[in-house]
Structure formats: C-alpha cells, structure tokens
Amino acid sequence: MSSVQHSNTLAKTATLRWAPDLAAIQQMLMQRVVPPVVIIALLGALWELLCSSPGAALPPPSQVLRDTWELIVNPFYDYGGNDVGMAWQILASLERVAYGYSLAVVAGIALGVLVGQSTWAMRGLDPVFQVLRTVPPLAWLPISLAGFQDSTPSAIFVIFITAIWPIIINTSVGIRNIPEDYRNVARVLRLNGMEYFTRIMLPAAAPYIFSGLRIGVGLSWLAIVAAEMLIGGVGIGFFIWDAWNASMISDIVLALVYVGIVGFILDRMVAFIGNRVTRGTAQG
Secondary structure (H helix, E strand, C coil), X not given: CCHHHHHHHHHHHHHHHHHHHHHHHHHHHHHHHHHHHHHXXXXXXXXXXXXXXXXXXXXXXXXXXXXXXXXXXXXXXXCCCCCECHHHHHHHHHHHHHHHHHXXXXXXXXXXXXXXXXXXXXXXXXXXXXXXXXXXXXXXXXXXXXXXXXHHHHHHHHHHXXXXXXXXXXXXXHHHCCCHHHHHHHHHHCCCHHHHHHHHHHHXXXXXXXXXXXXXXXXXXXXXXXXXXXXXXCCHHHHHHHHHHCCCHHHHHHHHHHHHHHHHHHHHHHHHHHHHHHCCCCCC
C-alpha cells in the first residue's frame, strides 16, 4: 500500500471515529442552542420594530448598543468612587450574595434537619417560619439598617432572610420523606448520629435540599438588586437606580440584561452541583 493510500485510509478511519461525536454535537446544537437563539432574534427584531418610531418611550436595541458600547467593551474601568465599570458593579453584588447565601445555606439546612427530624420542633417553628417568609425582602431593610448601622451587613442580612425559607422548607420535606427502610438499615448497622446524618440523611434528602438551594440563590440575586437600589454604593442595583436618576434608559436596559444572565448562571451552577451530588435525581 502506498503512503497516499495509507494516509487516505487513516483519514477515513478518523472521520468514521469522530462521526458519532459530531452527530451528537450537531443534535445538541439543534435542540439546545438553535431554539433560544431564534427566539431571542425574533424578540429583538420585534423590540426594534416597536421602539424605532420617533415617539417611542424606550430605546430600540440598536440605540442601546450605541449608547452603552463603552460600558460593554470596557467593563473594568475604575474612575474612583461609584464610577466603576459593569464588571465591578456585578462583582460587588455577587460578593454580598455570596456572604448572605452561604449563611442561609448553613442555617437553612440545619434548621430544616431539625424541623424534619423533630415533630415538636416542626409544630413549634413551622408557624413562625410561615409568618416570617411572607414578609417582603425590602421590608427587612429598615430593621437591618437600624440594627447593623451599616449598609453592607444590612444588605447581607436581607439576602440571608430572603434565601433561608425555601432551603428550610425543602430540607425539612426531604428529611420527612426519607424511606423507613433507610432508617431501619441505620438501626441494623447501629450507625451513630453523625454517621446517620452523613450516610443516610443527607444523601436521601439531597434532591429536596438542592431544589431549595436553587430557589434560594434566585431569591438572593433578586433581593440584592432591590436592596442596593436603597443602600447605595457600588453594586448593580445602585447602578440601575443611579441610571434612572440620570435618565439613562439604555444603561438600565444593559444592566437588566446582565442581571438576567448572572441570575441564569447562578441557577445553572447550583443545578450542576446538585446533579453531580444527587446523580441527576434532583427535583426540578
């Protein structure tokens, strides 16, 4: 066999080997990427059509891009004070979310386990939780400002008190729904409290816990954007409010796009971790 024929054979073999992978990638693109791209393009075209008239109250996408191009291409500028790029605004908000959400995860899972395990605790604490969770997030802000006398811990507290309730509720439901067979196995193996918690309780309740964590992270991001509009300082919420005061509608539109993208990424991150931990059995 000549070298040319040998090369052709190797090329054909490589093509056949990669064909299934290429077909899978193409199918994934058609199912997951193309539909949202088409919908976004259609919505963008509709938005452009509706807002291009001279009397339109909102700017069309083309004008938003023109007005905010510097913010898009230079997200890390820092001119001092609150005059910083969008990346720093988002990172400041994410830092507050990280602190508040982490506290909510620890406290929420602990209280959820307590309520799920103890009938007495459930009867005593559940009415309190049901009342407190109906309080709007921003209603906690004046109380937190009065208590902490500082905007940053106040914002973190608002995130904490907003995110903790779905974590508590879902964790307690997961604990109460642990199959009795699992509990019997723990008794047969004579597992101590820590072994039962780590080997039986958490793995069995993990799908419910991660459902609560996904809801909690979404509420955390909603709460920080709203709280920052009132507390001021660097943050995406204050950026939106400041842009409104300056009548910079295009800046507000760009910030809302970033808020939505970051919220989506946060949800996907928690969902990814949940699928890894629960092996794909996490509740939707």
